[in-house]
Amino acid sequence: MKVSDTAEIRTLPLFRDMDDAQFEVLIRGAYVQTFPPQIELITEGEPSDFLHIVVEGTVELFATWNGHQTTMATVRPLGTFILAATIKDAPNLMSARTLERSRLVLLPSEDVRNVFETDSAFARAIVVELAQCYRMSIKNTKNLKLRSSIERLANHLVRKQIEAGGAKSFELDVEKRRLASYLGMTAENLSRAIKTLQSYGVTIDGAMVTITTPEALLNLAKPMPLIDDPEH
Amino acid sequence: MKVSDTAEIRTLPLFRDMDDAQFEVLIRGAYVQTFPPQIELITEGEPSDFLHIVVEGTVELFATWNGHQTTMATVRPLGTFILAATIKDAPNLMSARTLERSRLVLLPSEDVRNVFETDSAFARAIVVELAQCYRMSIKNTKNLKLRSSIERLANHLVRKQIEAGGAKSFELDVEKRRLASYLGMTAENLSRAIKTLQSYGVTIDGAMVTITTPEALLNLAKPMPLIDDPEH
DNA sequence: CGTGGCCTTGAATGTATTCAACGGGGGTGG
DNA sequence: CCACCCCCGTTGAATACATTCAAGGCCACG
Numbered sequence: 092m093k094v095s096d097t098a099e100i101r102t103l104p105l106f107r108d109m110d111d112a113q114f115e116v117l118i119r120g121a122y123v124q125t126f127p128p129q130i131e132l133i134t135e136g137e138p139s140d141f142l143h144i145v146v147e148g149t150v151e152l153f154a155t156w157n158g159h160q161t162t163m164a165t166v167r168p169l170g171t172f173i174l175a176a177t178i179k180d181a182p183n184l185m186s187a188r189t190l191e192r193s194r195l196v197l198l199p200s201e202d203v204r205n206v207f208e209t210d211s212a213f214a215r216a217i218v219v220e221l222a223q224c225y226r227m228s229i230k231n232t233k234n235l236k237l238r239s240s241i242e243r244l245a246n247h248l249v250r251k252q253i254e255a256g257g258a259k260s261f262e263l264d265v266e267k268r269r270l271a272s273y274l275g276m277t278a279e280n281l282s283r284a285i286k287t288l289q290s291y292g293v294t295i296d297g298a299m300v301t302i303t304t305p306e307a308l309l310n311l312a313k314p315m316p317l318i319d320d321p322e323h
Numbered sequence: 324m325k326v327s328d329t330a331e332i333r334t335l336p337l338f339r340d341m342d343d344a345q346f347e348v349l350i351r352g353a354y355v356q357t358f359p360p361q362i363e364l365i366t367e368g369e370p371s372d373f374l375h376i377v378v379e380g381t382v383e384l385f386a387t388w389n390g391h392q393t394t395m396a397t398v399r400p401l402g403t404f405i406l407a408a409t410i411k412d413a414p415n416l417m418s419a420r421t422l423e424r425s426r427l428v429l430l431p432s433e434d435v436r437n438v439f440e441t442d443s444a445f446a447r448a449i450v451v452e453l454a455q456c457y458r459m460s461i462k463n464t465k466n467l468k469l470r471s472s473i474e475r476l477a478n479h480l481v482r483k484q485i486e487a488g489g490a491k492s493f494e495l496d497v498e499k500r501r502l503a504s505y506l507g508m509t510a511e512n513l514s515r516a517i518k519t520l521q522s523y524g525v526t527i528d529g530a531m532v533t534i535t536t537p538e539a540l541l542n543l544a545k546p547m548p549l550i551d552d553p554e555h
Numbered sequence: 556c557g558t559g560g561c562c563t564t565g566a567a568t569g570t571a572t573t574c575a576a577c578g579g580g581g582g583t584g585g
Numbered sequence: 586c587c588a589c590c591c592c593c594g595t596t597g598a599a600t601a602c603a604t605t606c607a608a609g610g611c612c613a614c615g
Contacts, residue, residue, distance in 0.1 A: 136549055157471040157545050163464065175454040175461075181555045182548075184461045199398075207450070211443045214450060218439070220455040222407040228460035229407075229416045232395065234468055236507050237388040240603075266564065275468050280603060282563055297562095297612095313389050316414075317368055323413045472571075500596065512571055514595050529594095 092196070096146055100196060103144075103169055105220050122197040130188040132195070139176035139183050141197035144169065148193025151269065152185045152305040154304045162272040165265055167189070174220060177203050190265075230318050237318075240276045244261045244284045245312035247274060248293060250319055253303060263298045324355045324428070329379055331382060334429060335376075335401055335453050339400045341445040346440045354429040364427070366418040367434050371408035373429035376401065380425020383501065394504040397422070397497055409435050422497075458555070464552050472508045476516045477544035479506060480525060484534060484549055495530045 097118055098196060100106055106114060122141070126132065132143065134153060143150075150166045163185050166172050176183050177200040207214050234243055247270070255261035263270065271281035283296050291311050292304030303310055331428055332338060337517050338346060354373070358364065364375065367386060375382075382398045395417050399406050408415050409432040439446050466475055479502070487493035495502060505515035523543050524536030534540055548555060 115407075128377050154465045154469065154549075156465065156547065156550060159469045161465070161468040163461070173425040175457045177554075178450060179454045179458070181458070184458055184465070184549055202478045208447070208604060210332055211446060214446050215440070218410060218446060218453060221450060221457055222411045225407045225453055226411070226413070227458060227465060228457060229395070230461060232467070233386045233388065233466060234417070235385065235464070236393040241599090278562070279564085279605085286563095302329065305481070315388065317416055318388060323411075509572060511573085512598085515571090518595095543599070 093120065094124065096196060098170060099146065100144060100267045103171070103178050105171065105174075105216050106182070108208050108216055109206075112251065113210040115214060117198050117202055118204055119292055120199050123194065124197065125194045126189045126194065128168075128189050128193075130189045132189065133173065133183050134315070135184065135186045135288050136182050139173045139181070139200055140142075141199055142171060142174060142177045142203045143187070144171050144196040144198070146194045148195075149190040150187050150193060150195075151190050152187050153154055153174075153272075160218075160272070161275070164268050165269070165273070170222075174217070174224065178207065178221070180204065183249060190269075191309055227321070233318050240274060240280060241284045241287055242312065243274045243276075243279065243287060243295075245291070245308055246314050246319055248288075248300060249312045250312050251300070259300060259303070260301045263295075263300060276294065324350065324353055329477050331370070331378065331401060332376060333505070335403070335554050336407075337448050337511045340448055342439075342442050345442040345445060349430050349434055349438055352431050352434045356429065357424065357426045357473060358421045360423050360425075362421045364421065365415050365417075367418045370388065370389065370416050371386060371405045371413070372430055372433055374403060374406060374409045374435050375419070376428040376430070378426045378428055381422040381497075382419050382427075382429075383422050384419050384423060385504075387435075388406075390524065392504070393507070394445065398446070399496075402450075406449070406456065410439065410449065412455070413437065422501075428538065434460050462550050467507055469550075472506060472512060473516045473519055474503070474544065475506045475508075476513065477520060477540055478521070478546050479552055480520075480532060480534065481546050484537075491535070492531060492533045495532060497536050514532070 101114065106117075112203065118150070123146075126148075132150065133139070144216070145166050145168050147168055151162055151167065151170065152160045152164045152172060153160055155161075166187075172187060173183055173185070175181075203269070207217060234246070238246070251263070252258070252261060265273070267281055268278040271278045275279070285293070291307045292302060293303050293308055333346065338349075341474045345552050354380075360382075362529040364382065365371070373500060377400050379400055382404065383394055384396045384398065384404060385392055385394045387393075398419075404419060405415055405417070407413075407484070412432065439449060466478070471479070483495070484490070499513055503510045506513070508516070517525070518542070524534060525540060526533045526535070
C-alpha cells in the first residue's frame with residue numbers, strides 16, 4: 092500500500108482521531124486494488140467482507156428488485172461505503188460497480204469490527220459517520236416523497252452549481268441515465284424535464300449545464316437545508 | 324419517573340449494556356411527560372434538545388416542504404426517535420406529533436452526548452442502533468424507488484400479517500390517510516389500491532384486513548429480506 | 556467506415572394526483 | 586337522547602405526471 096494512500100485515508104474523519112497503533116492494525120490487513128470499469132465489486136445480499144474506500148475513480152451503488160434497478164448513490168474519492176453492513180456484520184443492502192478505472196482500499200470487516208470494539212475514538216468517529224449517513228438517507232427520502240421529478244432535478248442542479256463554486260456553467264459528473272435513475276425517473280423523463288427547465292433559464296448541452304437566470308431556477312427549486320445541505 | 328418505566332427502558336438494546344452509574348446519570352436528568360393527542364413534540368429544523376423515548380401511545384414522524392407533508396414513520400413503545408440529531412447536535416430533520424395520548428421519556432441531548440463520550444458500551448450500542456436506522460432508511464428508499472404503489476401496499480400487508488403472527492385477519496394500526504402518506508401516495512389512491520388488491524384475495528373493511536389467498540398476494544408482493552425484513 | 560451505446564423525440568399507454576361530491580360513524584352540545 | 590356536525594374514507598371524472606415502446610441521430614471507439 093502506498094504511503095500517500097495511507098496518509099490520505101488517515102485524514103478522513105473516520106480515521107483522523109483514532110489511535111496510531113489501531114490504525115496500523117487496519118492498514119496492515121488492508122488490500123489495495125485497481126479495478127477496470129463496469130466491475131461489480133459487491134453484490135446485494137452477500138455478506139460484507141470489506142469496508143471499501145474509494146481512493147481514485149467512481150463507484151456506483153445500486154439496488155435491484157424484480158428486474159428493476161435503481162442507482163442509490165455514486166461514491167468518489169475519498170468516500171467509503173457499506174460501513175453499516177460492516178459494523179452489523181449483515182448482508183449488503185446495495186450492490187456496487189466501478190464506473191471508470193478505480194483504485195480502492197479494502198479493509199477486512201472483521202478488522203474494522205475488532206478495532207471498533209477496542210478503540211473508542213474510532214467507535215465515536217463511526218457513530219458520527221453513521222449518523223451522517225442516516226441523515227443523508229432521510230433527506231433523500233424527503234426529496235423523493237415531497238418533490239416532483241422536475242423539482243428534484245432543479246434542486247440537483249442548484250446543488251451542483253454550488254459545489255462548482257457558483258459558476259454559471261459546470262459539467263455533470265455522471266451519465267444522464269444514471270442521474271435519471273438516481274433522481275427516481277427514467278432517462279426519457281429526464282430529457283423532458285431538462286427541456287422543461289429551459290423556461291427557467293437552464294440549458295444543458297451534453298454534460299455542460301448553463302444557468303442563465305439563477306433566480307428563476309431557485310424560485311422553482313425552493314432548496315432547503317433540511318433536504319439539500321449535505322452538512323447538518 | 325416510575326421505577327417500572329426505568330426498568331423497561333433499561334431493557335432496550337440502546338441501554339442494556341451500559342454502565343449502571345452512567346444509566347443513572349441519564350435517568351436523573353430525564354423528564355417523563357404525558358401528552359394529549361395531536362401535540363407537536365418537535366419541529367423540523369429546530370435543535371434537538373432531547374432524545375425521545377415512547378413509553379406509551381403513538382407518535383408520528385413527518386416532514387414538510389413547500390406546503391406538502393409526508394409521514395416518515397410511526398413510533399410505538401418502546402421506540403426512540405431523533406437519535407442521530409441528538410448525537411450530531413444538529414437540527415431535527417423531521418417533526419413529531421402524538422397521534423393519541425402518549426407518555427414519553429425525554430433525555431436531555433447534552434446528557435446523552437456526555438455519556439456517549441464516556442461510556443464505551445453505550446457508544447457501541449448507539450453505533451448498532453444508528454446502523455440499524457440507516458439500513459432501515461435505505462430499505463425504505465429501495466421500496467419507494469423500485470416498487471409501484473400497489474406493490475408497496477401489498478408488501479406492507481404481507482409484513483403486517485407476519486407481525487400479526489400470520490393470522491388470516493388483522494387490524495391496521497394507523498389511519499388509512501397516514502398509511503397512504505407513509506406508502507407515498509394519496510388517500511384516494513390507497514382506496515383504489517385496496518380495491519385492486521381484492522382480485523388478489525385481500526379485503527379491507529374499516530381497519531380489518533383479511534387475506535384469503537396469501538399465495539396470490541405473495542406472488543404480487545414478491546417480498547424480499549433486503550427490503551422488507553426489519554432485522555438484518 | 557461501420558457499430559454500439561447514449562441520448563433524444565414521438566406517440567400511446569399506464570399510473571397517480573387533483574378536485575368535487577357524498578356517505579357514514581363518532582363525538583359534542585343542546 | 587337526539588340532532589347536528591366534522592372528519593375520514595370512498596367514488597367519479599378530469600387532469601397531470603411518468604413510463605413504455607419504437608425509432609432515429611450523434612458521438613466515440615474499434
